[in-house]
Amino acid sequence: MKWQGVNELREKYLSFFESKGHTRLPSFSLVPQGDKSLLLINSGMAPLKKYFLGQAVPPNTRVTTCQKCIRTPDIERVGQTARHGTYFEMLGNFSFGDYFKIEAITWAWEFFTKVLEMPADKLYVSVFENDDEAYDMWTKQIGVAEDHMVRLGREDNFWEHGSGPCGPCSEIYFDRGPEKGCGKPDCHVGCDCDRYVEVWNLVFSQFDSDGNGHYTEMEHKNIDTGMGLERLACVMQGVDNLFEVDTVQNIMKHVCRIAGVTYNADEKTDVALRVITDHIRSTTFMIGDGVMPSNAGRGYVLRRLLRRAARYGRLIGIKKPFLYEVVETVIHENASAYPELEEKKAYIRKIVEEEEKTFAKTVDKGFDMLSGILTQLKAEGKDTVSGEDAFKLSDTYGFPIDLTEEIAAEQGVSVDRERFAALVEEQRNRAREDYHNKAGSSWAEGGLQMDAPATVFTGYSHTAEEDAKVVAIFRDGESVDTAAEGEPAVVVLDKTPFYAESGGQIGDSGSVTTPDSTFTVETTSKTENGHYLHLGAMTEGALHVGDTVSAKIDADKRSRTMRNHTAAHLLQAALRSVLGDHVHQAGQLVTDSRCRFDFSHFAAMTHEEIKQAEALVNEKILEAIPVVTQELPIAEARKLGAMALFGEKYGDVVRVVTVGDYSVEFCGGTHVDNTAKLGLFRILSESSVASGVRRIEAVTGTGVLELLDSYEQTMASAAKAMKLSNTTGLAEHCAALVADNKEKDRQIESLNQKISDAQMAAIFDNAKAVNGVKVVSAMLNGTTPQVLRKMGDTIKDMKEPVVAVLASVNGEKGNLVCACSAAARDKGAHAGKIVQRVAAVTGGKGGGKPDSAMAGIGKTYMVDEALLALDGIAAEFLKED
Known part of the structure; x- marks a missing residue:
């Protein structure tokens, strides 16, 4: 067999299974879509669970993928050995009730021995100990020698995770030769040494488990295979571990160049690399x-x-x-x-x-x-x-x-x-x-189940009303035939003009009516299988499955939402122009009232940047640029430079929204047909959402007019409060008021200082000497904490050794301030510790620095007792001369 690179192996695998009638799907996002049981996609099967469970219809009963995966349970071990890694790619071929064991086994053997030209005598196969069917297929139909076959127990060769589909599996191993082994005479498949490498796992999902040891044979059996791309590359390239395969090694070489080191020269360095x-x-x-x-x-x-x-x-x-x-x-x-x-x-x-x-x-x-x-x-x-x-x-x-x-x-x-x-x-x-508690069962079911075909969405062209038929009604999660007046329900139609919430755009509201009934739609969502769910309540009469109805959206709400959605596209283009190409959408919420747009950026936008972005959007509005929506093959859309959302899954055909040569984006939402219909655009705020993510909230059209109305009302209220007959000169009056308040604050500060100076002289009349330090205390009821602090600042700056505790009670609350001059601190005084001890007498708490500290008073009636205790407390800290 010849050396083959990672990229070549990936393409050969996918092409091979395409030749066997499989549909090649691109790798799903590492962020699970509609699956809360996983933090990150960790296997090739994980994104396809909905197909195995019948929750969604696959594009074909035969599918093949190369799936990006991340596993992090043992992250600390990565680097310590050459085996562990967090990122890998999983090759897989899947059958959803189509082919079964013999096809999976035959094609696996053909791919290894014919396409990759692996020597058959280097391949070993394991089967579940009770799976005679698979054993016979390998030995009698494929021709694998019995001394290359191994039967293993449930732990090794039976795939099961909680309840749901499960079954025996068969694994293919590659013999790397005795020189890689442990040297023991009984070394064989399953040994812990490095000789026999498991490369491909074929899972035969033929049972339905209740999770309690009971298995039922499934009518429609499935195939789920998985093969690590990097592990396959190790075999084909004759290297010992994933860090030595071509694409990974090239990454490591770049790190080596930056660090000026080499791999395999020092173990500690190798771990780091x-x-x-x-x-x-x-x-x-x-x-x-x-x-x-x-x-x-x-x-x-x-x-x-x-x-x-x-x-x-x-x-x-x-x-x-x-x-x-x-x-x-x-x-x-x-x-x-x-x-x-x-x-x-x-x-x-x-x-x-x-x-x-x-x-x-x-x-x-x-x-x-x-x-x-x-x-x-x-x-x-x-x-x-x-x-x-x-x-x-x-x-x-x-x-x-x-x-x-x-x-x-x-x-x-x-x-x-x-x-x-x-x-x-x-x-x-x-x-x-935590991981296992959150993960639960990989096969956990959910959602409303129905046999009806997917809903036909007509809301791109029919933006007001559509005749339709009721195909399902749900109440409290259960399928029912009728929704009666006053009852909340979910109604499913065969076709609908209601946009279902997705891509950050809210769902439409409106009504579903017959001549005798009205179902008020509060919002609209959709299932994985494309069923549009109209959520609301019967407000008049009754609705039945099979009824012909008129589905009518709230046209004004839709129009306002469309304006805000188109504005989000213009805003992203404007931000990229002002801030740089690193800007990408990180989330959005488009409603009828406003546009909320999250984007990648690493600093708060300046006032000038915000105004520049806002001006760019308004400029495009005034240019009255046509907004064109079209469905294109994804490859063609990418050639146009269409921007895609991170983590979003796209099919072969995508909807592209183009605003002249200014903005081209993948988008399934609804939009105006000309930028002029936005009227005006105004940014309300710019803020931080998370590290590296900023958020802008903005309004368009009538939202801007409502904003201006609110500004006008605010100005009128401010003028009235200042006893002005109108808003003329309001800014000047506000500036004058602020200046007047500042002057009054200065005067108050001056008076506080005079009060502090006047009280200071009286305080020292009662000073006592403790080990050569003046210790003073005073009760200054009604004095604010600010004045107490100012008095403390004066005391701590004195040249002579002084320790002072000042108390003040205002109503039910009281404060203590302790100040110690530098000379007193040299003798052992510590304001934070002293005030803590004094406050404790009252049941209060506090503390602070050696020179100045504050505490709260607990029981105000015990302040006198606390101040009397100061001399004794201070003596414990002050050293005798």
Whole structure:
């Protein structure tokens, strides 16, 4: 067999199964669509569950894919061995009630031995111990020698996950030769050594499990196969692990060039190179599918991977941000299969670079923390960094344990590695439990089930009314024949002008009527199978399955929504023009009242940038540009430069919305046919949503007029409050009022100072000497906390040694201020500790710095007792001369 590259193997596999009547589907997004049981897609089967469960109709009963996958349960082990990785691609061929065992087995053998020309004597096959049918097919029909066959138990060769479809499986292994083995005479398939590599798993889904050990033979059996692309490449290229296959090795070589190191020269360096190489592959694809760094969910997985890669970069001497450069190679190596990465390259680079810069600041804080820990240990005469401190450095500040050990060793200090490992394991177990609790069953069912054909949407052309037929009614999740007056229900029609909520655009509302009944539609959504769900209530009469109805949308609401949706397209183009090509939509909500647009950017927009973007949109409105919507093959749409949404799944034919040569986007929403119909566009606000994501809220058309009306009403109310007959000169009057208030504030501050000075003289009349320090206390009822603080500031700046505690009660609340001059602090005085002790007498709490501190008074009637205790408390701190 000859050497073949990853990209060549992927294409050969998909083409082979296309020749067997399979429909090739592009890889689904790593972000699960409509599946809350998974954080990230982790297998080739995961995005196809809806087809296996009958929740959606597949494009063909035979499908083949190469699916992007990410698995992170053992992220800490990535890099430590050459086997573990987080990102991989899974080749698969699937049958939804079409072919079964013999076809799956025959084609697998044909692909290996004929297409890839693998030597048959190097291939071994395992079957489930009770699956005589599969065993006979392999031996009698395919001709595999019995000494190349192995029967394994349920743990190895029976695929089952909770309840739902399950069945035996058959695995194909490649013998890498005795030199890769353990040397034991009984070395065979299933041995833990590296000789026999499992390459392809054929799952025969023929039973339906209730999850309690009961299995029912399914009428329509399925095939689900999975083969790791990188693992196949290892076999075809004769290398030991995924880091040595061509595309992955090229990424690693780029890292080596930046670091000035080589692979296989030093084990510690090799670990770092493997971590960086694996993690930058994962993060590039995750960002390409719309995942943003954050502190929760899949965003946290992304951030953790990026930071882990960056910190290992530091271990091999890379002190500057560098991962964003390696993104270029990741994209180049995968561009033939995933051209969308090339389109989003600038965006992905920018996200990675910004995250690296942020992390660099965090790591610097970690260095400061470690320095503090080492200094304290030396002061205490200790020589071991605790496992807790090492774990905090790793978990909070991104410090690898190796870096902590290296820096500590330079100062003759060790690290409690055993305790550190225990804490890491505890965290890993918590993560696994959380993962499994969230995952539930991979086959969990949900949604409304019906046999009716998908709803025909006529709302692009029929924007007001459509005659239709009721094909289903649901109440409380159950299918019913009738919805009576006053009852909430879900109505499904054979065709509808109602737009179903999707792509950030809200669903239409309106009514479904017969001559004798009215069903008021509050909103519209749709199922995976394309059934439009009209959600609302019967407000008059009754509606029955089979009724012919008139479906009428709220035309005014639709028009306002369309204006805001078209404005979102113009806004994205304007933002890219003003801020740069890294801007991409990160989410949107288009309603009849406003347009909310989230986009990738890394700093708050300036006032000038906001106004510039707003002006660009209004400029396009005034140009009255035709808005053209058309359905095109996806390849043709991409040639036009149409922008796609991150993580969105597109079919072979897509809807493209074009606004002259200014904006071209994939979009299934509804739009005006000319920009002039937007009337006007106004940005209401610009704010932060998450790290690297900004949000703009804006209005168009009548929304702008309503905004101007609200401004006018606000100005009129302000003028009335200032006793002006109209709004003329309102700004000048406001400025004068602010200036007047500032002058009054200055006068109040001056009076407070005079009060403070007047009271200060009286305070020291009662001063007592404690170990050479003046200790004074005073009760100043009615004095504000601000005045107390000012008096304290005066005291702490005195040259002589002074400790003072001042109290004030205002109503039911009271405050204590303690101030200590520098000379008093030299003798041991500490304002924070003293005020804490004094406040405790009243049941209050507080504290602060050595020179000045405040506390709250608990029981106000005990203030006198607390102040009397000051002399004794101060004496405990003050050293005798």
